[in-house]
Amino acid sequence: MVSAALILSAICAAFPDVGPASLPADSQLTAELRQLLARMNVGPQVAHQHFAVSLVDLTDESNPRYAGINDEVMMYAASLPKIAILLTGFEEIRAGRLPYNQTVRDTFIRMARYSSNTDASAAARWVGFERIAETLTSPKYQFYDPKRNGGIWVGKAYGGPGDAWKRDPLHRLSHGATTLQIARFFTMLAQDKLVDPEHCRQMKEVLSKPGINHKFVKGLSGIPGVTMYRKSGTWRDWHSDGALVECNGHRYVLAALTEDPDGGKLLEKLAAGAHEIVCSRHGADATNPVATAELPSRSTPRSAGVHTPN
Numbered sequence: 629m630v631s632a633a634l635i636l637s638a639i640c641a642a643f644p645d646v647g648p649a650s651l652p653a654d655s656q657l658t659a660e661l662r663q664l665l666a667r668m669n670v671g672p673q674v675a676h677q678h679f680a681v682s683l684v685d686l687t688d689e690s691n692p693r694y695a696g697i698n699d700e701v702m703m704y705a706a707s708l709p710k711i712a713i714l715l716t717g718f719e720e721i722r723a724g725r726l727p728y729n730q731t732v733r734d735t736f737i738r739m740a741r742y743s744s745n746t747d748a749s750a751a752a753r754w755v756g757f758e759r760i761a762e763t764l765t766s767p768k769y770q771f772y773d774p775k776r777n778g779g780i781w782v783g784k785a786y787g788g789p790g791d792a793w794k795r796d797p798l799h800r801l802s803h804g805a806t807t808l809q810i811a812r813f814f815t816m817l818a819q820d821k822l823v824d825p826e827h828c829r830q831m832k833e834v835l836s837k838p839g840i841n842h843k844f845v846k847g848l849s850g851i852p853g854v855t856m857y858r859k860s861g862t863w864r865d866w867h868s869d870g871a872l873v874e875c876n877g878h879r880y881v882l883a884a885l886t887e888d889p890d891g892g893k894l895l896e897k898l899a900a901g902a903h904e905i906v907c908s909r910h911g912a913d914a915t916n917p918v919a920t921a922e923l924p925s926r927s928t929p930r931s932a933g934v935h936t937p938n
Contacts, residue, residue, distance in 0.1 A: 847899030
C-alpha cells in the first residue's frame with residue numbers, strides 16, 4: 629500500500645513551479661457576493677468553513693471576473709467529482725483508448741444528468757483510478773493541487789466491485805472538491821479548454837439538460853432563456869453544485885459546497901441571487917427571485933441514516 633505521504637510527494641513533484649492559471653479576483657463582484665451571503669444569513673456556516681462559493685462572470689470574454697469565499701476549503705462533494713471521471717473519459721477517447729459509441733455516451737449522460745452511481749462506477753472502471761488522478765494532477769489541468777489545498781478528487785467509485793482506491797492525501801476524502809477548482813473546470817469548459825474544442829463540445833452536450841430539479845436548477849427554474857451545463861452532489865448534510873450558465877447574452881460559472889441540513893435549499897437561493905448579480909452588472913432587466921424568499925427552517929434534524937450520494 630502506497631502511503632499518503634508518498635502520494636503527496638509524487639503529486640507535488642509533478643507540478644511546475646508556477647501554480648495553475650488564476651482566475652482574476654474582482655473586488656466589486658466579491659463585495660456583491662458577500663452581500664448576497666449576508667442576506668442569506670449563512671454567516672455562521674461561512675465562518676466555520678461549512679459554506680464555500682465561487683462565481684465567475686464570463687459575460688465579457690476579454691475580462692472575466694472572479695469572486696470566491698472559502699474557495700480553497702476542500703470539502704466532501706459527493707457526486708460532483710464525477711466530472712473528473714467524465715473529463716478523464718474524454719481524454720481517453722481523444723487518445724483512442726476508449727471508443728465514443730452509444731453505450732459510452734449513454735453511460736456518461738446518465739452519470740452526469742441523473743447522477744447514476746452505477747454508471748459512474750462503470751465509467752471509473754473503464755478509465756481507472758490512476759488515470760483519473762493523473763488527469764486531475766496533470767500540469768494541463770491541476771484540478772487537484774496540493775499548493776492550493778487540494779481540489780477535485782475521486783478516490784473511490786460509487787458502489788460495486790473494486791469500489792475503493794485511495795483517499796486524497798491532504799484531507800482523506802474519497803470524493804472531494806474546492807469551489808475554486810470546480811469553477812476552473814466549468815470556466816475551461818466555457819472556453820473550450822478541456823481536452824480539445826471538439827471533445828469539449830461533446831462534454832457540454834453530456835452536461836446539458838440536467839435531469840434533477842434541485843439546488844441550482846430549481847433556483848433558476850423560473851427564469852426564461854437559461855441554458856445550464858451542470859453537475860451536483862448530495863450525501864447526508866453535504867450538498868454541492870457546479871454549473872456553467874448562459875442566459876440572454878450573459879454567461880457565468882457558479883460553484884458551491886456546503887455542509888448543512890438545509891444545504892439544498894441554500895444552494896437554490898444562492899443560484900437565484902448569483903444570477904441577479906451577474907445580470908444586474910451588465911444592465912439587464914433582472915428580477916431578484918430571492919429578495920423576499922423565506923429562509924428554510926433550521927429545525928430540520930440531521931439524518932442518522934446512510935444515503936446513496938447523488
